[in-house]
Amino acid sequence: MLSKTAEYALRATIYIALKGSEENKLGIEEIALGIDSPKSFTAKILQLLTQNNRVISSVRGPNGGFYLTDRARKLPVKAILEAVEEASVITKCVLGLKECSETRPCPMHTQYKNIKKQLKQMFEKTSIQQLVDEFNKGNYFIDNLKGVRKPC
Amino acid sequence: MLSKTAEYALRATIYIALKGSEENKLGIEEIALGIDSPKSFTAKILQLLTQNNRVISSVRGPNGGFYLTDRARKLPVKAILEAVEEASVITKCVLGLKECSETRPCPMHTQYKNIKKQLKQMFEKTSIQQLVDEFNKGNYFIDNLKGVRKPC
DNA sequence: TTAAAAAAAGATATTTGTGTCCTTTTTTGC
């Protein structure tokens, strides 16, 4: 469905929105640990997301790091996909035709268009903050289980 | 959503089911032309689909080519994805966590699971023949518009 | 039985995605 790049972009952004703020910026080390992703690769992805402060804001130097502004928190999840150039997932033909259209539909179009519509809705109508809120309801995760957990 | 490999696999299989039969097998040249795909690469993909006659049947030599048995026509579209090892699209976590589960859900899980369910339905409940039937209703396409069409 | 046709198989090339590492720039606090 999505590339590793997009997956890390989504997880990293959620993590930063979740744990960071302008007063408490997060470093790449912590972010990569928090979402189980390769550190340097994630750094590269965050560069894409910080271009023009589109989604993520960053400050260099001591006490620097990444955070999300209130404006950014209101952005749709789609904004993250756009930053990594993968928003086309919500417009493409499932069979890979150059165009997905009603006037020149593929044999799966009728079925797939409903799914695509919901995908579109999900990415366009859900804000980053909504995902944070969802997470904060408890028992949600953005990392992988690592090692063995001690029984309580 | 899907790789080029999967897209070509789907289009090629539909094309063969559509235009071919045991009496009229199709050559790779025609297939690639019919679905707008690179010939040699498509040949490789058809090799995956013909392993053990899983989805596509083939015969070498003069008058040889590709076709679908009646059994194969009844297979779900998912069988094509399985042949190219891409059926995981209907089970994976949208944020790329190792497991998608109710017990360890990501913040998009609640929304995405409905979409995933429909994707699963589409690929599992739709047979190859159903796509052929859909196509045969008319005004469906499996190739790209090429060149300029003369006005009528 | 041989030549031709066609897919299968193998080898290789190219591009893209994923990932790491090193250097540079910016920022801060002393």
Add this chain to the structure above:
DNA sequence: GCAAAAAAGGACACAAATATCTTTTTTTAA
């Protein structure tokens, strides 16, 4: 100012996906 911290940027490495080309095997029909 200076040293340290942190992101930004650049260069490189490796793997996977995409694509092409050549050789081999199978099959048919003349």
